[in-house]
Amino acid sequence: MTLDTVKNAEQTPDSAQPWAELGLKEDEYTRIREILGRRPTGAELAMYSVMWSEHCSYKSSKVHLKQFGEKKPSAGTAGADAMLVGIGENAGVVDVGQGYAVTFKVESHNHPSYIEPYQGAATGIGGIVRDILAMGARPVAVMDPLRFGAADHPDTRRVLPGIVAGIGGYGNCLGLPNIGGEVVFDPCYQGNPLVNALCVGVMKHEDIHLAQASGAGNKVILYGARTGGDGIGGVSVLASETFDATGPAKRPAVQVGDPFQEKLLIECTLEIFAEKLVKGIQDLGGAGLSCATSELASAGSGGMRIELDTVPLRDNTLSPEEILMSESQERMCAIVEPGKVDRFLEICEKWDVIATVIGEVTDGERLEIFWHGELVVDVPPRTVAHEGPTYQRPYARPSWQDALQADAPSASRLARPADGDALKADLLKVVGSPNQASKAWITDQYDRYVLGNTVLSSPEDSGMIRIDEETNLGVSVATDGNGRYTKLDPYTGAQLALAEAYRNVAAGGAKPLAVSDCLNFGSPEDPDVMWQFAEATRGLADACLVLGTPVTGGNVSLYNQTGETAIHPTPVVAVLGVIDDVTRRTPIGFAEPGQLIYLLGDTTDELGGSAWSQVVHDHLGGLPPKVDLERERLLGEILIAASRDGMIDAAHDLSDGGLGMALVESCLKGGVGARVVVPEGLDPFVFLFSESAGRAVVAVPRSEEVRFNDMCGARGLPVARIGVVDGESLDVQGQFSVSLAELKDAHTGVIEALLA
Amino acid sequence: MTTRVGVVTFPGSLDDRDAQRAVRLAGAEPVALWHRDKDLHQIDAVVLPGGFSYGDYLRCGAISRFSPVMETIIEQAKLGMPVLGICNGFQVLCESHLLPGALTRNDSLHFICRDQKLRIENAETAWTRDYSAGQEIVVPLKNGEGRFVADQHVLDELEAEGRVVARYVDLNPNGSYRDIAGITNAAGNVVGLMPHPEHAVEPLTGPTTEGLGFFTSVLKQLVNA
Numbered sequence: 001m002t003l004d005t006v007k008n009a010e011q012t013p014d015s016a017q018p019w020a021e022l023g024l025k026e027d028e029y030t031r032i033r034e035i036l037g038r039r040p041t042g043a044e045l046a047m048y049s050v051m052w053s054e055h056c057s058y059k060s061s062k063v064h065l066k067q068f069g070e071k072k073p074s075a076g077t078a079g080a081d082a083m084l085v086g087i088g089e090n091a092g093v094v095d096v097g098q099g100y101a102v103t104f105k106v107e108s109h110n111h112p113s114y115i116e117p118y119q120g121a122a123t124g125i126g127g128i129v130r131d132i133l134a135m136g137a138r139p140v141a142v143m144d145p146l147r148f149g150a151a152d153h154p155d156t157r158r159v160l161p162g163i164v165a166g167i168g169g170y171g172n173c174l175g176l177p178n179i180g181g182e183v184v185f186d187p188c189y190q191g192n193p194l195v196n197a198l199c200v201g202v203m204k205h206e207d208i209h210l211a212q213a214s215g216a217g218n219k220v221i222l223y224g225a226r227t228g229g230d231g232i233g234g235v236s237v238l239a240s241e242t243f244d245a246t247g248p249a250k251r252p253a254v255q256v257g258d259p260f261q262e263k264l265l266i267e268c269t270l271e272i273f274a275e276k277l278v279k280g281i282q283d284l285g286g287a288g289l290s291c292a293t294s295e296l297a298s299a300g301s302g303g304m305r306i307e308l309d310t311v312p313l314r315d316n317t318l319s320p321e322e323i324l325m326s327e328s329q330e331r332m333c334a335i336v337e338p339g340k341v342d343r344f345l346e347i348c349e350k351w352d353v354i355a356t357v358i359g360e361v362t363d364g365e366r367l368e369i370f371w372h373g374e375l376v377v378d379v380p381p382r383t384v385a386h387e388g389p390t391y392q393r394p395y396a397r398p399s400w401q402d403a404l405q406a407d408a409p410s411a412s413r414l415a416r417p418a419d420g421d422a423l424k425a426d427l428l429k430v431v432g433s434p435n436q437a438s439k440a441w442i443t444d445q446y447d448r449y450v451l452g453n454t455v456l457s458s459p460e461d462s463g464m465i466r467i468d469e470e471t472n473l474g475v476s477v478a479t480d481g482n483g484r485y486t487k488l489d490p491y492t493g494a495q496l497a498l499a500e501a502y503r504n505v506a507a508g509g510a511k512p513l514a515v516s517d518c519l520n521f522g523s524p525e526d527p528d529v530m531w532q533f534a535e536a537t538r539g540l541a542d543a544c545l546v547l548g549t550p551v552t553g554g555n556v557s558l559y560n561q562t563g564e565t566a567i568h569p570t571p572v573v574a575v576l577g578v579i580d581d582v583t584r585r586t587p588i589g590f591a592e593p594g595q596l597i598y599l600l601g602d603t604t605d606e607l608g609g610s611a612w613s614q615v616v617h618d619h620l621g622g623l624p625p626k627v628d629l630e631r632e633r634l635l636g637e638i639l640i641a642a643s644r645d646g647m648i649d650a651a652h653d654l655s656d657g658g659l660g661m662a663l664v665e666s667c668l669k670g671g672v673g674a675r676v677v678v679p680e681g682l683d684p685f686v687f688l689f690s691e692s693a694g695r696a697v698v699a700v701p702r703s704e705e706v707r708f709n710d711m712c713g714a715r716g717l718p719v720a721r722i723g724v725v726d727g728e729s730l731d732v733q734g735q736f737s738v739s740l741a742e743l744k745d746a747h748t749g750v751i752e753a754l755l756a
Numbered sequence: 757m758t759t760r761v762g763v764v765t766f767p768g769s770l771d772d773r774d775a776q777r778a779v780r781l782a783g784a785e786p787v788a789l790w791h792r793d794k795d796l797h798q799i800d801a802v803v804l805p806g807g808f809s810y811g812d813y814l815r816c817g818a819i820s821r822f823s824p825v826m827e828t829i830i831e832q833a834k835l836g837m838p839v840l841g842i843c844n845g846f847q848v849l850c851e852s853h854l855l856p857g858a859l860t861r862n863d864s865l866h867f868i869c870r871d872q873k874l875r876i877e878n879a880e881t882a883w884t885r886d887y888s889a890g891q892e893i894v895v896p897l898k899n900g901e902g903r904f905v906a907d908q909h910v911l912d913e914l915e916a917e918g919r920v921v922a923r924y925v926d927l928n929p930n931g932s933y934r935d936i937a938g939i940t941n942a943a944g945n946v947v948g949l950m951p952h953p954e955h956a957v958e959p960l961t962g963p964t965t966e967g968l969g970f971f972t973s974v975l976k977q978l979v980n981a
Binding site for chain 2: 165168169172173174175258259260261263264351352443444445446447448449450451452453454455466469582583
């Protein structure tokens with residue numbers, strides 16, 4: 001095959017090009033020709049095709065995402081004041097005090113993980129960890145929100161163990177504690193499991209690095225793994241299209257990970273940062289070198305010149321196009337002043353990391369890429385990286401939405417348990433359902449202890465990490481999302497996801513500061529899906545404004561659908577919080593007999609989208625619980641103050657499964673039972689199974705009861721004393737009693753039994 | 757003079773900082789050792805930490821054994837210097853033939869992380885003097901290849917000589933022969949342990965603080981020596 005140089009492209013304007021196979025639309029190809037004033041070379045076409053993919057360019061979503069900037073909380077709110085770096089960089093950065101900055105982000109690796117579960121999930125961790133590293137931070141923890149098809153479906157047995165082993169295999173080998181996440185089963189994810197991955201990193205303010213290339217003459221250094229033929233077109237043909245039955249095998253589009261190489265890359269890069277050797281840095285993830293070179297050049301001043309044939313390869317037969325598109329893992333790209341190159345290479349040698357000067361920053365305005373001296377790419381970098389197409393996709397409220405909302409789970413529609421025995425039976429069904437059962441079989445395959453700073457981890461409400469051993473400063477993160485709620489009402493569902501994550505962080509005792517989101521949806525070409533997306537982003541942006549927690553970054557994953565069937569709209573929201581003294585954290589477990597159990601917040605008959613309606617009746621209809629963000633904020637403030645001042649010894653947020661599930665989890669975690677009374681005027685079924693938002697259950701030492709009550713009364717938070725921590729059973733007085741042994745039996749062993 | 761306890765960092769070591777913290781909390785001075793450096797920098801004892809040294813793609817610990825730092829450590833171990841290998845460190849000690857047997861894939865075929873109950877069987881080694889024989893402790897366990905195996909006669913010999921240092925209690929998490937969690941050499945200065953005492957040294961982050969005894973034991977041993 002002859003090399004398609006820029007000169008060749010000028011001379012052969014009419015050569016047919018495979019733009020459609022590369023995932024481009026005809027008008028996009030036409031636009032590329034307009035930008036360049038000629039047809040693109042093969043290498044240029046490769047770059048545009050991956051960078052203009054849905055995954056990289058956010059072309060369908062960005063008109064909606066801009067709300068996160070427009071509705072940003074104003075100065076004066078804690079979250080806004082803490083923002084150091086916002087949307088647009090590899091990850092957002094938040095000030096957490098004492099000179100520390102924390103960066104965090106949640107991302108998707110959905111499509112690859114369905115095709116090749118182990119490597120897909122493993123490289124999902126690898127990618128998010130490099131994003132965090134590229135900001136200048138030491139990665140300190142990971143979390144994995146996961147969603148699978150029905151737990152008893154045969155394909156779940158293929159997908160789940162592979163994904164869990166991939167997360168463990170990669171994360172454990174990097175030495176990063178896995179401190180939480182979610183595992184959700186629903187038939188809607190059958191052909192489209194969601195594998196989201198979150199990483200948290202810590203640095204000092206002065207260590208923040210950005211992805212930009214400036215200063216003519218500065219060197220471009222590619223370091224880390226050699227480039228191979230894996231992951232070619234991962235972002236375009238894989239992540240930006242719907243799965244269908246007839247397409248070609250997509251396995252070669254999945255990358256293959258080497259966590260050992262990534263561990264070396266982390267330590268090597270942190271040593272390079274410590275000696276202040278880099279001007280700008282970018283990791284190589286989706287779209288590989290195409291992305292790194294064009295984004296670095298686009299964000300900096302000047303142009304860039306790359307000698308592509310100097311890139312170290314695993315396979316010497318790779319073409320320039322393939323090298324530019326490869327998504328081989330464990331690679332980084334740094335901009336280094338000439339005088340610092342030798343020291344940079346020395347540190348790489350110490351860590352056995354291959355590093356190569358592949359080009360330099362120029363004073364021009366073009367990104368020029370050469371292959372053995374011949375010019376194969378000559379483009380304005382902004383047109384590749386930041387000025388891709390933007391679509392105003394049509395959207396409309398689905399015709400079925402009204403009927404779905406009208407099908408409310410009223411007492412006449414879904415039979416409710418009539419007596420104590422029936423309540424107990426339904427509770428045991430919920431406790432033993434795959435979504436509510438213990439996830440220990442999964443989380444026990446992850447190392448939660450490494451680094452020695454894990455204060456809280458799964459199954460706690462949030463994961464919490466100490467970041468300073470002297471002062472006990474710490475951060476906590478929770479991720480939440482409920483596709484069932486969001487299907488019923490995307491605006492409210494997205495707000496509920498935020499509210500729950502916010503509440504989970506506060507329940508542990510940390511103050512919520514900032515948000516990262518992973519927006520998992522079906523095909524943007526379907527107006528129904530696009531409406532869900534528009535509503536969910538509007539809801540989330542509005543709620544972030546009220547709660548004062550800005551969105552610092554995240555990721556959009558579209559085309560999560562097989563054929564005509566889209567997944568439930570699933571915005572996964574991560575909230576980061578800060579806690580001045582981690583020794584004041586509050587766990588979920590009831591451990592001290594005699595302590596008083598209080599229910600905080602209002603409980604009303606809200607069963608739409610609930611765990612009970614799913615488990616007992618396989619029903620989805622009605623409206624999700626109402627959201628009251630001011631109430632969430634107040635509840636959060638009370639929980640944080642009560643933690644700090646020692647007024648509570650346990651706190652658990654109420655969400656799916658309601659109070660019944662929360663009590664079971666707190667009893668099982670702490671190993672002590674509870675005796676509770678249904679408050680007057682409340683139906684026992686609603687008391688136990690309603691999923692009204694803005695609620696938590698806490699254990700109050702008797703010596704603190706007056707102080708706690710006074711605080712809640714003065715702040716106007718409704719609270720009810722519902723019982724006492726005691727005994728070896730959960731006793732709902734006048735209704736039923738169930739032993740902890742029976743609850744434990746129902747709650748554990750469920751996942752492994754289904755997968756065996 | 758403060759006791760100096762080295763902690764080796766191989767490429768792919770993960771629990772090296774944790775081991776250093778445990779050494780510090782026990783009252784000794786942690787000394788970072790680099791795999792390429794043969795010099796042990798005047799240390800009095802050494803910990804080989806957990807992790808996946810050199811990626812462990814071949815056989816766990818098989819490559820570390822040949823690293824420059826191990827050359828000196830093997831020499832010194834034979835002369836009586838206390839050596840504790842935790843998890844990957846235990847694997848390295850077996851590969852180095854400082855300890856008998858081998859660590860193979862867990863019988864469940866899964867990586868497992870749990871709070872594990874152990875019984876200290878031998879409280880006479882350099883690393884277990886602060887325990888009493890028969891004492892039960894809970895420390896984290898986390899491994900994918902932690903199943904201790906050896907020939908019957910080796911196992912019999914270990915038992916007869918009291919060289920089983922710790923055994924799993926209540927549940928054998930990985931299928932180790934005779935529930936063995938840790939062993940020692942004949943002299944009692946080299947100990948290999950699959951669970952992680954360095955993760956049980958602070959009430960805030962560990963399930964207990966019952967792992968600290970391994971690090972305080974070696975201090976006393978050295979002070980008394």
